[in-house]
Amino acid sequence: MRAWGGVGLALLWLGLVGAGCDRGAIAETPVALAEATAVEAPPRDHAAESQKLLEEPDREGLLIGEFRLAEDPIVDGDTIRVEGVEGSIRLLSIDTEEKLRGKANRAAAERDFAAYLEKKRGNAIRPQKAETPMGDQATTFAESFFEGVDVVRLERDDPKEMRGQYGRLLAYVFAEKNGRWTSYNVECVRAGMSPYFTKYGYSRRFHNHLTHAEAEAREAQRGIWSPDAKGYSDYDERKAWWEARAQFIRAFEHEANRRDDYVQLSHWDAEARLEERLGQEVTVLGTIGQIKTFKGLVRVSLNGARGTRFPIIFRDRALFRESGMARHAGEPVTVRGFVERYEKKDYRTLQIEVTQPGQAAFPALPWPNEETESKPDR
Template identity: 45%
Template sequence: MMRPLLLLLLGLAVLPLGCTASPTTQSPAVVAAPTSDPKLSVGTFALSTEREPVVDGDTIRVDGLDRTLRLLGIDTEETFRDPGKRQLCDGDWREYLAVVYAGSTPDRPPKFATPMGEAAKEFAREFFDGLKTVHLQYDDPRRTVGYFGRHLVHVLAKKQDKWVNYNVEIVRMGYSPYFKKYGRCRRYHDAFMAAEKQARTARRGIWAESPRHACYPDYEKRLVWWAERDRDIAKITALRAKDDNLFVLGEDAEWERLKKQAGKRVTVASSVGGWRK
């Protein structure tokens, strides 16, 4: 039997516990039927039955693939895995923030566990409750695998006879901003923008004046950071189309293309984490 896979999504916000998402035709999360384009369709996969299918707001398990997956456009706050930090958070939120922000800079805020992260996990459980399968789709046929070898996907689910993009829906419900740190989505950019606008207008989840669940206090700074990276990636992508000597390592075929340039002077766009020969 194939081992269940871990899908890492990207998202966050809050919905009163006990409520479930009810997508309507007005929701930007409602999408057309899954594409049959083999360059974009990963396929339909069963949610894990051997283990809890929902790990957190942006992480679910499915069976039947050779890689884990990263869900695009969202990035939920973390859930607690350290009992000590959970106790500190529950006892003194300000002191907890001082601990988790230690060593970081204001313009590069860290990720950490919060009550909002727990609420996002509960939302995911409600969303996928009763579903047996989900359909996975790539966003860009040139970028199907991420830096850590994970499929870069959208998760589509059939709910109330409509196809719903979970990635967009969790943004619409206020559990995550539209996450563009690694570049915007090509296929669902407008849907993500509309979903975030709806959430902010309705003051859902992380956008509430007084969120029901404690959450990151600096989303505006995070959005500025992500927007800067998104603009840089867009510029690099545009330059790449005009310059064969520019290599963008986020694209699947670039490593093989780059190998052919051994001994030549080229420009490489990527995040450098180390060197190897």
């Protein structure tokens, strides 16, 4: 049993509990702690040690632990802070609107909200994020939900997915309400503060809960689903986009469950698995990030765990143009190919080279032939 810096609680880390559940399976309650004993909080300068322990791969599991909320815990409707964890925590399966921060945006939104949203969208093919009054409401909802709460429980959706593209911890958060642990993520959707957010895949553990919560909120016209809401007006379009991505990711994960040559780059062990398969053929799943053109080649970087990038190499520029990579910037992609090592001076990496059409596959997006660019939310 270890004491966590700034937490004041002893944490028991569990192994791979429930990892074999089907996508639609419901986890009725959070992962149970076998034991939770109050201990004296160590000095705050032990926070770095706590952070290091959070990152240890052998501590993978659905349970992250129980933590005290930070002094100012609410960043916005889908992001919180707790003691003992460096940085903020991006809450899974929800995506609340951005709260109004600047005077100019607030004034423009109050003056003509429809025109404000239209300007924010501009000529973009995809729906865009914007600061809205609904973002303020979502933040207020979070503040109300956690009012009087001292300790929260954090859990993962997948034991191998720990942090998002921006390095933030990804989690479901539970607060004790009326003697039972209650999921903020689900209640946020039920209150109409967020849709069920499937852009990065369906929830493995709470898919049914979240689906039913959204249906309930829509039926009752709560929050973002109210015809009078000062929020995004394009949720049907957003949901169609997210659904296409989620189905694509689910199809890959279905294959990955029965094949060891499928590697999801967002998993913490992706690099080690690719090293083990050096010289062998694999299929990787990642999000298209930076695309750079060099003399004689194009390098497409797929975003992976903790800000890592996995290179996909095109030596034929015509093949790159035909591949669809540029049209799907920011979207998930699968690439089939042989893992090879590239070394030049101090630069050393694993990579896959694309030599023929059909090695890359993409989700069936609502905008199949448009040049698009999507930025990560987490």
